[in-house]
Amino acid sequence: MNDILRSALAELLAGLPPKQAAGAVERLIANYRGETPTTAPILRDRADVAAYAAYRMPATFEAVRSALEAFAEAVPDWTPGSHVDVGGGTGAATWAVTATWPGERSVTVLDWAEPALALGREIAAANPALRDARWQRARIGSALTLDSTDLVTVSYVLNELAEADRAALVDAAAAAAQTVVIVEAGTPAGYARVIEARDRLIRAGFRVAAPCPHSAACPIVPGTDWCHFSARVSRSSLHRQVKGGSLAYEDEKFSYVAATRLPAEPAPARVVRRPQIRKGQVLLDLCEAEGQLRRTTVTKRHGDLYKAARDADWGDAWPPDGAESGGPVS
Numbered sequence: 256m257n258d259i260l261r262s263a264l265a266e267l268l269a270g271l272p273p274k275q276a277a278g279a280v281e282r283l284i285a286n287y288r289g290e291t292p293t294t295a296p297i298l299r300d301r302a303d304v305a306a307y308a309a310y311r312m313p314a315t316f317e318a319v320r321s322a323l324e325a326f327a328e329a330v331p332d333w334t335p336g337s338h339v340d341v342g343g344g345t346g347a348a349t350w351a352v353t354a355t356w357p358g359e360r361s362v363t364v365l366d367w368a369e370p371a372l373a374l375g376r377e378i379a380a381a382n383p384a385l386r387d388a389r390w391q392r393a394r395i396g397s398a399l400t401l402d403s404t405d406l407v408t409v410s411y412v413l414n415e416l417a418e419a420d421r422a423a424l425v426d427a428a429a430a431a432a433q434t435v436v437i438v439e440a441g442t443p444a445g446y447a448r449v450i451e452a453r454d455r456l457i458r459a460g461f462r463v464a465a466p467c468p469h470s471a472a473c474p475i476v477p478g479t480d481w482c483h484f485s486a487r488v489s490r491s492s493l494h495r496q497v498k499g500g501s502l503a504y505e506d507e508k509f510s511y512v513a514a515t516r517l518p519a520e521p522a523p524a525r526v527v528r529r530p531q532i533r534k535g536q537v538l539l540d541l542c543e544a545e546g547q548l549r550r551t552t553v554t555k556r557h558g559d560l561y562k563a564a565r566d567a568d569w570g571d572a573w574p575p576d577g578a579e580s581g582g583p584v585s
């Protein structure tokens with residue numbers, strides 16, 4: 256994780272009695288297990304928000320950063336000059352944008368939970384690229400309009416909205432931005448929200464730059480599987496306290512779509528499951544430019560491509576630039 260963010264969150268936690276922090280996290284987990292969409296903010300006060308920031312922000316940051324990095328590979332010469340983060344909460348996506356494209360830009364974070372915005376502003380003081388960010392109250396709904404911007408991010412928000420509000424948000428983002436990046440939990444429900452938004456963005460004239468190598472329909476038969484990826488997140492002392500165990504990290508599963516009106520070169524194919532490494536061969540499950548899923552086996556006789564397959568990770572573009580095949584891949 257970004258070192259400045261990690262120390263800003265550690266400092267935040269140092270100011271909270273451990274019992275209070277653990278209690279707020281437990282309340283938060285219980286709330287998120289409850290009915291969504293909600294009619295009022297779940298993040299009601301500073302303890303809720305501090306718990307959210309310490310407990311969830313490292314994971315949402317890493318998920319958004321992975322999505323943005325995949326997008327940046329498809330549009331390598333582009334840097335956003337302005338960014339609006341809708342349902343931005345404590346600003347995880349703003350940190351992920353500055354980690355992907357360093358430097359200053361106009362940044363606006365919109366959310367209906369004032370305590371989240373206040374804490375986001377406080378944490379962002381540690382990041383020079385976010386010093387001038389605007390943290391504004393806004394309710395997502397049919398009245399939402401967004402100022403024109405290069406990039407809109409919507410991370411871990413769609414699942415908290417009713418269907419009409421999800422549609423209004425995606426339409427407002429499509430009307431305002433050149434590029435829209437949407438991230439949700441890597442669950443069947445999160446994936447379904449992402450696909451719904453992806454279809455809407457394509458209908459609005461956007462092209463998918465990542466993760467899909469194409470802008471055709473998703474080849475996954477609804478209900479049989481869900482497209483998702485994984486980002487490694489270091490665990491904080493609060494994680495260990497709440498969840499027990501001694502693992503130094505956990506894997507955040509997420510689904511996403513990054514769509515744009517810019518000229519983009521999506522990956523030729525993407526690795527959509529953890530590669531299986533066997534003796535002398537690697538099995539890769541790929542989503543391909545032709546809009547279909549295919550398993551390929553890369554063996555030692557493929558030379559450099561085999562070396563690349565051994566290094567390939569779930570979520571990577573395939574084949575990586577420069578990897579050459581010694582023979583046909585089945």
Ligand SMILES: C[S@@+](CC[C@H](N)C(=O)[O-])C[C@H]1O[C@@H](n2cnc3c(N)ncnc32)[C@H](O)[C@@H]1O
Nearest residue numbers: 315342343344347366367368394395410411415
């Ligand atoms: C799970 S948090 C995600 C926060 C942040 N985007 C992240 O990735 O860490 C969901 C956020 O959406 C905001 N939200 C939910 N419904 C909203 C609505 N109708 N209008 C504005 N914000 C909303 C919540 O207040 C909360 O900050």
